[in-house]
Amino acid sequence: MNMQAYKELLISFFRHPETKFILPSAILYCGIMIFAGSLIMVGFGVAPTVFKVLPSKDLAGMANQSILLRMIILQGASLLIMAVGLLLLRTWSSVTIRKSMWFVYGLIMFIFVIYGFFIQHTMFSLIPEIGSFDHPLPSGIHALEQFSLLHKLYSFLSSLAAMLAFALMIVHMYANRRTVPKEQDH
Numbered sequence: 001m002n003m004q005a006y007k008e009l010l011i012s013f014f015r016h017p018e019t020k021f022i023l024p025s026a027i028l029y030c031g032i033m034i035f036a037g038s039l040i041m042v043g044f045g046v047a048p049t050v051f052k053v054l055p056s057k058d059l060a061g062m063a064n065q066s067i068l069l070r071m072i073i074l075q076g077a078s079l080l081i082m083a084v085g086l087l088l089l090r091t092w093s094s095v096t097i098r099k100s101m102w103f104v105y106g107l108i109m110f111i112f113v114i115y116g117f118f119i120q121h122t123m124f125s126l127i128p129e130i131g132s133f134d135h136p137l138p139s140g141i142h143a144l145e146q147f148s149l150l151h152k153l154y155s156f157l158s159s160l161a162a163m164l165a166f167a168l169m170i171v172h173m174y175a176n177r178r179t180v181p182k183e184q185d186h
Helices: 002-014 017-053 057-086 097-128 138-176
Strands: none
Touching: 002 017, 017 057, 017 138, 057 097, 097 138
16 A cells, blocks of 8 residues: 555544544543542552551651652543543533533542642641651641541542542443344344
C-alpha cells in the first residue's frame, strides 16, 4: 500500500460512525480505570504493605506520603482524560444522559479536590505537631486524633470517588447500549 492508501484508510477509520463512539468511550474508560485503579492499588496494595514491611510508622508514613503525592498527580491526569472522553461523546445519548454523566464527573472532581488537596494538605501539616507516629509528643496527641479522623474521611471520600467513577462508566454503558436482535427460531 502506498502512503495515499494508508491516509485514506485512516481517514475512513476515524470517520466511521462506530469509531466516533468507540474511541471516545475507550478514552473515557481509560480515565476511569486509571482513576479508580490508582485508588484501589494504593488503598489495598501499597499502603498496607508499606506499613507492614517498614520497621516504623514514621518511615512508612514518609513513603506513603510520597506515593500519595504522585497518586494525586496521576488522578488529576485521569480526570482530564475522562473529560476529553466526555467531550468527544457529546453527540451521543440524550441531553439528560449527557448532563447526568457530566454531573457525576463534577461530583468526582469536587470530591477529588476535597480529599486530594484540602484534606491531604491538612493531614500533612499536622505531622510536625505530632512529632512521631511511633512515639507522639504529649502535645501532639490532639493532632494525632485529628490526623486519624482526617485519614478516615480521606479514605471514605476517595472510596466514594472511585464508586462514582464506576457509576459513570455504568451510566455510559447503560445509556448507550444497543438493542440486540432476538434470535429467530429456525
